[in-house]
Amino acid sequence: MTAAPVIDVEGLTVTYGDFTAVREVSFQVQPGELYALLGTNGAGKTSTLEVVEGHRRAAAGAVRIFGESPRDRRTVHPRMGVMLQESGFTPDLTVRESVGLIGRLSGRRDDLDRVLGIAGLARKADTVVSQLSGGEKRRLDFATAIFGGPELVILDEPTTGLDIQSRDSLWAAVDELRDAGSTVVLTTHYLEEAQQRADRIGLMHEGTLRREGTVAELTRSLPSVISFALAPGAPEPPTVGALNGGFHVETFDLQGDLHRLLTWAHDMGVELRDLEAGPVRLDDVFRALDGPGSTTPATTPVTTPATSPATAPTR
Numbered sequence: 001m002t003a004a005p006v007i008d009v010e011g012l013t014v015t016y017g018d019f020t021a022v023r024e025v026s027f028q029v030q031p032g033e034l035y036a037l038l039g040t041n042g043a044g045k046t047s048t049l050e051v052v053e054g055h056r057r058a059a060a061g062a063v064r065i066f067g068e069s070p071r072d073r074r075t076v077h078p079r080m081g082v083m084l085q086e087s088g089f090t091p092d093l094t095v096r097e098s099v100g101l102i103g104r105l106s107g108r109r110d111d112l113d114r115v116l117g118i119a120g121l122a123r124k125a126d127t128v129v130s131q132l133s134g135g136e137k138r139r140l141d142f143a144t145a146i147f148g149g150p151e152l153v154i155l156d157e158p159t160t161g162l163d164i165q166s167r168d169s170l171w172a173a174v175d176e177l178r179d180a181g182s183t184v185v186l187t188t189h190y191l192e193e194a195q196q197r198a199d200r201i202g203l204m205h206e207g208t209l210r211r212e213g214t215v216a217e218l219t220r221s222l223p224s225v226i227s228f229a230l231a232p233g234a235p236e237p238p239t240v241g242a243l244n245g246g247f248h249v250e251t252f253d254l255q256g257d258l259h260r261l262l263t264w265a266h267d268m269g270v271e272l273r274d275l276e277a278g279p280v281r282l283d284d285v286f287r288a289l290d291g292p293g294s295t296t297p298a299t300t301p302v303t304t305p306a307t308s309p310a311t312a313p314t315r
Contacts, residue, residue: 003031004067006152006183007052011061014047021047023207024061034174034184036194039204040289045187046156048204052185053082053154065152078107080152083145085160089137091130095121098129099143108148118173119143120166134161142170146177153177154185159193171197195282205289215282222280222288224254226261229273238264254279 007029014022022044029035039045050056051063054070054077063069065076089098100112116122119139124132132140138161145153155174159167171193174184188194194201195215203211203218211218226249230237237247238260251257258277265272 005029005064006031006033006066007035007185008064008067009048009052009061010063012048012051012058012063013060014044014051014056015059020059021207022051025204025207025209026061027202027209027212029183029185031183032178032181033199034178034186034197036186036188036198036201037204038187038191038194038201038286040206040286042206043204044207045204049154049156049185049187053080074107078148079150080154081106081108081145081147081150082154083141083156083158085156087141087144089129089140092128094126094128095132095140095143096125098140099147102144103147106148106150108150110148115143115147118146118176120169135163135166138162139166139170142173146173149177149180150182152183152185156187157189158186159188159190191282191286201282203286203289210289211285218282218285219279222284223250223252224277224279225250226254226258226275226277228261228275231271231273234270235268237261237270 005028007027009028010026012022012025013020025044025048027035027037037045037048047056051058052065052070054065054073057071066079068075070076093101095116096112099115103110103112113122113125116125119142121136121139121143124136129137129140138158142155142158145155153174158170162170174197178184186194186198198215200212200214201218202209211221228247230247249257249261254277261272264270
C-alpha cells in the first residue's frame with residue numbers, strides 16, 4: 001500500500017478581503033520527501049504555507065497534515081517543526097531558554113545541548129537573544145524547528161543571512177533529519193539549493209501552482225542550449241541561430257544536435273570557440289513562469305524560449 005501523504009493540499013484558495021492571494025492550489029508531499037515550494041515575490045507561497053502551518057484559515061479548499069486539520073494544534077503541532085523567516089524571540093531570554101521554551105510549547109522532548117550543538121550554538125547557549133548576530137538568530141530559528149526531531153519540518157528561507165560554513169552545517173543537519181525519516185518542506189530564493197536538494201519542486205506564480213516535478217522534469221520542459229563562437233570567415237554551421245555575434249542553439253535533442261555539430265566541425269577543420277552545452281537550469285524555468293504559455297496548469301510541460309543561464313540567485 002502507498003503511504004498517505006504527510007501534506008495534502010486540495011483546491012486551496014486564500015483571500016485577503018477582495019484580493020485572492022492563492023487560487024485553487026493542489027499538491028501533496030510524501031513521507032521522507034524534500035519538497036521545495038518556490039515562487040516569485042507575491043506568488044502566494046507564504047500564504048499557502050501559513051495555512052499548512054495552521055496560522056491562517058483557507059477561504060476554500062482542504063488541507064490535511066498527517067490526515068488531520070492543521071488547526072488541530074494538539075494533534076499536529078507536536079509532530080511538526082517550523083522555521084519562520086522571523087520568529088520574534090524574547091530579546092532578554094538566553095539561547096538555551098528560548099529553545100527550551102519552544103520545546104515545551106510544542107510538546108516535543110529533546111536534549112538541549114544536542115540541539116544547540118547541531119545548530120552551531122553551543123558556545124552561545126547562555127547569550128541573550130538581543131546580543132546575537134543576524135546569522136546566529138537564524139541558527140536559533142533552526143534549533144527551535146528541529147527540536148525533538150519532528151516528523152515534518154518546514155524551512156522558510158533557512159539560509160538567509162548565513163555564511164557558507166553555517167549553510168553547510170545547516171544542510172548537514174537537514175540530511176540527518178531526513179535519514180531519520182523526517183519530511184522537509186523548503187522555500188528559498190537560492191534556487192541552487194532547491195536544484196541540488198529537492199526531490200520535487202512546485203513553482204508558484206500569481207497565486208497559482210504553475211509547474212511541479214523533479215528538477216529533471218522541470219528543466220526538460222525547456223530546450224537545452226548549445227552555444228559557441230566561430231572565427232571570422234568560417235563556413236556556416238548546420239542549423240543554428242545567431243545570437244549576440246556568436247551562435248546559440250536551442251534543442252530538445254541535445255545529444256543528437258551536439259554530435260552533428262561536432263562532426264561538422266571535425267570534418268571542416270573548424271574550431272568551436274567557447275563551446276558550452278547542457279540543459280537549462282532551474283533559473284530559466286523560474287523566469288519562464290512569466291513568459292508565453294505560463295498559465296498552463298502545473299501538470300503540463302510548457303515549451304518557451306530559453307534564456308541564458310545565470311549563476312546569481314533569483315530574488
